[in-house]
Amino acid sequence: MKNxxxxxxxxxxxxxxxxxxxxxxxxxxxxxxGEYQNAIDAYLEILDNGEHSAALYYNLGNAYYKxxxxxxxxxxxxxxxLLKPNDPEIENNLAYARNMTLDAIETMPETGLSKIYESxxxxxxxxxxxxxxxxxxxxxxxxxxxxxxxxxxxxKRLAFIxxxxxxxISAISMVFAFLQYNKFKADQPAIVFASESSxxxxxxxxxxxxxxxxxxxxxNVIEGLNxxxxxxxxxxxxxxxxxxxxKLVKDF
Numbered sequence: 001m002k003n004x005x006x007x008x009x010x011x012x013x014x015x016x017x018x019x020x021x022x023x024x025x026x027x028x029x030x031x032x033x034g035e036y037q038n039a040i041d042a043y044l045e046i047l048d049n050g051e052h053s054a055a056l057y058y059n060l061g062n063a064y065y066k067x068x069x070x071x072x073x074x075x076x077x078x079x080x081x082l083l084k085p086n087d088p089e090i091e092n093n094l095a096y097a098r099n100m101t102l103d104a105i106e107t108m109p110e111t112g113l114s115k116i117y118e119s120x121x122x123x124x125x126x127x128x129x130x131x132x133x134x135x136x137x138x139x140x141x142x143x144x145x146x147x148x149x150x151x152x153x154x155x156k157r158l159a160f161i162x163x164x165x166x167x168x169i170s171a172i173s174m175v176f177a178f179l180q181y182n183k184f185k186a187d188q189p190a191i192v193f194a195s196e197s198s199x200x201x202x203x204x205x206x207x208x209x210x211x212x213x214x215x216x217x218x219x220n221v222i223e224g225l226n227x228x229x230x231x232x233x234x235x236x237x238x239x240x241x242x243x244x245x246x247k248l249v250k251d252f
Contacts, residue, residue, distance in 0.1 A: 129177035
């Protein structure tokens with residue numbers, strides 16, 4: 001009975017995979033001939049089938065950009081960048097899309113230490129740092145075993161030193177993975193989808209307007225209360241926005 005279930009699940013997974021591949025080819029063909037909405041429909045159907053990838057989100061961003069729909073374009077570029085950090089093509093297209101937004105928000109200046117931190121720790125995502133830690137830990141074990149089996153003192157010293165270096169890199173990578181994971185959990189980016197949204201000083205319609213935002217602007221969600229989300233924008237300003245006016249980027 002169990003074997004039959006496994007076979008059915010395998011065949012179902014194979015069928016869905018083949019269907020998604022056909023839809024992806026169909027969407028790519030539609031995009032190439034300028035039928036961008038048809039391409040979007042096919043890509044979204046792939047998402048509905050449960051498949052997520054940086055390439056899929058990137059192509060969705062491109063299709064929406066061609067239709068001048070800036071909010072969904074930026075939204076899907078941001079999702080692609082989450083799955084494939086520091087990708088130059090995604091970052092480049094995202095920059096083009098951001099140039100079409102109305103809100104000109106200055107980012108908070110970074111300190112020298114913050115820039116160094118981001119250039120080092122922010123180079124990889126937490127899972128990439130985790131993979132790096134595992135690879136160097138395996139290398140450490142292999143080199144340490146080699147240290148015991150080598151007969152010549154030079155080889156033993158070389159194996160021991162390189163094993164310690166591998167262990168050090170593995171430990172540092174685990175620390176960086178932990179830091180990036182905490183940052184990933186704390187960071188809740190969202191994109192404004194409303195053409196114009198009034199951000200309030202308190203989570204109710206009667207409160208004073210703090211500022212307004214337009215579609216495509218990226219915000220960071222701090223907390224939520226009923227139908228409101230407290231957000232922070234790039235310059236550090238905070239306020240409350242209706243939850244229906246934004247879409248969380250990490251909503252996979």
